[in-house]
Amino acid sequence: MSEPTASSDQDVPPFVAPAWVASRRDRVRLVDCRWSLDGSQGREQYLDAHVTGAVHADLDRDLASTPSAQGGRHPLPTPAHFAAAMRRLGIDDDTVVVAHDTAGGVVAARLVWMLRILGHPAAVLDGPADQLGWGTTSGPEDVAPGTFTTTPWPLEDLADIDEVAAAADGLAPDRVVVDARDPRRHRGEFEPVDPRAGRIPGSRNVPVSSLGDDGRLPPPDDLRARFDAVGLAGPGRDVVWSCGSGVTACHGALAMEQAGLPRPRVFVGSYSAWSSDPARPVERG
Secondary structure (H helix, E strand, O other), rough: OHHHHHHHHOOOOOOOOOHHHHHHHHHHHEOOOOOOOOOOHHHHHHHHHEOOOOOOOOOOOOOOOEEEEEOOOOOOOOHHHHHHHHHHHOOOOEEEEEEEOOOHHHHHHHHHHHHHHHHOOEEEEOHHHHHHOEEEOOOOOOOOOOOOOOOOOOOOHHHHHHHHHHHHHHOOOEEEEOOOOOHHHOOOOOOOOOOOOOOOOEEEOOHHHHOOOEEEEOHHHHHHHHHOOOOOOOOOEEEEEEOOOOOOOHHHHHHHOOOOOOEEEEEOOOHHHHHHOOOOOEEOO
């Protein structure tokens, strides 16, 4: 991947190649974000073997709060909870964070998006972690607590369910709701975890898997062309990314930023919150 040029370690693109990270070993905090849908394997896999120096962030424990019908399966944690988790991982306000996982970066993207909307330098590792050449180890890493500052979530980066409903009802013509889920879930052919199969009416299906080649993003110009082809790069667009529970959507939002487009918003509750409200209509087919 050809990535935007960073003028300093504080001007970090959303996705970085392993070579970019390997050259900054003493200046980045590598965060392993492995996670499974049932929550049973990520931490165990990390403790069994991980890149030397990497700490582990758990999606359910560190990057989300308690699921609810209103907030969906992965609501944002409170700012205080998130900051405490970052301090536990040894992250200061100026620490460059690079996150990775074994799911093509979609779970790592949740952490990176949360950090970037707070103005913190962070990127998803766009490539296999073993290409870093740092070796592996087992067990937890012993890191000194960080000094990460508690900061409120910026509302301008978030979309709520009523704003999404306005787009679905045709009352916000410049607002485009994007669904990052698998096409079969978008069509309502099956639904493994949420209350009703289907999609938010009017949402456009742009699976994050369609944005890359062999699991990696293309150069920014090519990536922008892909967004342009699906109508997301036009002037005046209010793009809102959604998915199942506000995780994969973050990958799509970061990819738009990588392409040099304005940062879109994310509907964190996503389809898990939408489908939990029987008053919200769904489309199928």
